[in-house]
Amino acid sequence: SYVLTQAPSVSVAPGETARITCGGNNIGSKSVHWYQQKPGQAPVLVINFDSDRPSGIPERFSGSNSGNTATLTISRVEAGDEADYYCQVWDSSRDHPGVFGGGTKLTVL
């Protein structure tokens, strides 16, 4: 099955830019979606189709996808952005079409 690789943790100071990556074989040919999950809460979609922001998601959240790496970028990081972030792709041609990355814990210093 298709594998998505995320670094376990990323740390950034308030006001700085956080970049969370999601690696996969030729992931640039797929659509990548990103979810934010705060402790004790359900995940929330923050980016879909590589770079689209759902309604209500701040412009500070952006995404890109090329080659073997997709990236979620959070600009001007705030304490409230501290959470786990998961990438996800869908490949209808596979027996296991839905795949999540292992998640990245974003710590705001």
Next chain:
Amino acid sequence: EVQLVETGGGLIQPGGSLRLSCVASGFTVSTNYMTWVRQGPGKGLEWVSFNHNGGKTYYADSVKGRFTISRDNSKNTLYLQMNSLRAEDTAVYYCARMDCTGYVCFVDIWGQGTLVTVSS
């Protein structure tokens, strides 16, 4: 308001059965892809099952033959029947709505989750 509310979780002994329910409001379950995603303690997200009304149904290898997804359109409710439960099935189970465009799907609405603990 679009919302999903799960119930039915709890403590169950290994080998036992549970049925999770997920009541939808603000949209119609029958016309959407619906899914169950679980998250073990301290772990990441794992797709358990999904289907579209009358369409293809998917199960993770780890639950195939033990779990069954179904829906009651008259009650706008999704279910997950879990049999032969194992300790490794311990997790928070999320009911969710999927947005499928062409051959690409993602989750746009999540329930709050219900905890299933399998232990003697």
